[in-house]
Amino acid sequence: MAIKQVAEKFDVSQDTLRYYERIGLIPHVNRNKSGNRDYTEEDCKWVEFIICMRHAGLSIEVLIEYVDLFNRGDESAEARKDLLIEERKQLAxxxxxxxxxxxxxxxxxxxxxxxxxxxxxxxxxxxxxxxNEISD
Structure with missing residues (x-):
């Protein structure tokens, strides 16, 4: 899916998507033969997650930490869960x-x-x- 389509689908700017990719919130997006971004369904799931969390008030820094933990694999599952629990408390x-x-x-x-x-x-x-005064 082209960046324009993804931007429209999630109601964000293309610049926002590029920024999220540049700072590591969205894993590296593959490029087509022309060199344009070609978002997969998995990429779109990340976009949706990040946008949802941003709307809930999670900071870019917390999301970067979460993605970094995610990229470490299963060994970071407990740390990711703890991070999400803390953010949930703050959201509440x-x-x-x-x-x-x-x-x-x-x-x-x-x-x-x-x-x-x-x-x-x-x-x-x-x-x-x-x-009444006028009509009297």
Missing amino acids: IRMEVMKKTLERLDSKISRYEQTIGKREKTLRRSAEQSD
Whole structure:
């Protein structure tokens, strides 16, 4: 699969894919006879994994460490698992903070809506009174 297709499939730029490959987050991508990148299904799985983890907030450094451990083979399985467990803990904390932030935003928005609703009622009453005074 060409880099353009992979970029479109995962909604990232081609430059991002090149960068991920350059820093080792995506294993070396084979090239076709013309010298263009030719992503395999396995390459795409790595791209999907990296993008998913980045969206979850994992740092480039942590992902580089994970890929390095992965490349060491089965002997690093426990270290990889530990790394993922730690990142999961950090993600759970961030999600809790985000949940509280979302609740606070909802509360503030609700207060604004109540305030705006009260102002609109006041303005309508005022306009109705003016209309009544004009027609009397």
